Amino acid sequence: MHVVVNAAMSADGKLSSRRREQLAISGEADFERVDRLRAESDAVAVGVGTVLADDPHLTVKDDDLRKRRRNDGRPGNPARIVVDSSGRTPTDAAVLDDAATTYVCLSEAAPVDRRAALADRAELITAGDDRVDLLRAFATLREAGLERIMVEGGGELIFSLFDAGLVDELRVFVGPKVIGGRDAPTLADGDGFVAAFPTLELAAVDRLDAGVLLTWRVEDR
Numbered sequence: 527m528h529v530v531v532n533a534a535m536s537a538d539g540k541l542s543s544r545r546r547e548q549l550a551i552s553g554e555a556d557f558e559r560v561d562r563l564r565a566e567s568d569a570v571a572v573g574v575g576t577v578l579a580d581d582p583h584l585t586v587k588d589d590d591l592r593k594r595r596r597n598d599g600r601p602g603n604p605a606r607i608v609v610d611s612s613g614r615t616p617t618d619a620a621v622l623d624d625a626a627t628t629y630v631c632l633s634e635a636a637p638v639d640r641r642a643a644l645a646d647r648a649e650l651i652t653a654g655d656d657r658v659d660l661l662r663a664f665a666t667l668r669e670a671g672l673e674r675i676m677v678e679g680g681g682e683l684i685f686s687l688f689d690a691g692l693v694d695e696l697r698v699f700v701g702p703k704v705i706g707g708r709d710a711p712t713l714a715d716g717d718g719f720v721a722a723f724p725t726l727e728l729a730a731v732d733r734l735d736a737g738v739l740l741t742w743r744v745e746d747r
């Protein structure tokens with residue numbers, strides 16, 4: 527399995543403002559790059575915090591890219607993955623529509639009524655007691671044939687994936703905005719590391735739109 531984390535952050539490292547509303551940090555060229563990366567992926571993953579804040583669709587927007595996938599014998603859109611310990615994904619969330627298969631990763635703590643509501647619209651994977659055990663959930667996703675995973679955020683999920691040693695590559699568009707705010711989400715939130723920090727090898731620096739795209743490979747810990 528190969529896991530690429532892709533996100534857009536402001537020059538001061540924020541994914542959004544303290545209101546946690548979706549904010550366009552990327553420009554047109556970066557959104558097109560993101561679309562191509564989605565098209566190359568078997569699945570696109572987000573945390574439930576992103577579903578609740580942004581209601582993303584996580585589909586490939588460009589018709590030609592979808593057509594190319596179908597010509598290669600793949601579904602037009604990659605699968606979608608929501609990491610959601612207690613099953614808070616709303617049943618009318620855009621990620622649960624019929625544009626692609628959706629996997630919702632739950633913990634044992636997810637109530638039965640939420641499981642029943644989501645089971646009609648998604649494949650459910652249960653791993654972990656109170657929180658999704660990402661190592662186990664991703665192993666199950668791999669068994670389901672998902673090899674190339676793109677993770678779009680948010681900061682809580684990204685931190686946990688680094689903590690679990692699951693990230694192979696980090697692609698960050700740094701956009702021309704200062705957002706600020708101690709409560710605004712950053713690229714990696716969670717508890718933060720105090721030792722054994724994941725280290726990165728810089729693979730590429732590209733000017734894009736009015737910002738820069740940084741591509742990092744994650745070194746083994």
Ligand SMILES: NC(=O)C1=CN([C@@H]2O[C@H](COP(=O)(O)OP(=O)(O)OC[C@H]3O[C@@H](n4cnc5c(N)ncnc54)[C@H](O)[C@@H]3O)[C@@H](O)[C@H]2O)C=CC1
Pocket residue numbers: 532533534535540541542543545546547548549551572573574575576577579580609610611612657658659660678679680681682683684686687711715
């Ligand atoms: N600029 C960008 O590229 C992006 C920005 N965002 C922004 O990020 C914000 C949402 O991010 P967050 O609040 O950090 O939420 P998140 O999307 O990272 O979801 C976190 C939630 O996932 C669930 N979860 C279950 N198991 C977990 C585990 N093992 N580790 C971590 N989480 C687990 C928990 O309920 C947790 O609260 C929004 O403001 C959104 O707009 C989100 C995606 C991309």
Ligand SMILES: Nc1nc(O)c(N)c(N[C@@H]2O[C@H](COP(=O)(O)O)[C@@H](O)[C@H]2O)n1
Pocket residue numbers: 532533534548549550551552557560572576580581582583584585678679
């Ligand atoms: N790459 C990127 N740049 C930005 O500036 C952003 N605000 C985001 N946000 C994420 O994009 C996803 C939206 O997906 P759909 O267009 O609805 O398919 C979602 O994950 C946002 O949080 N990304």
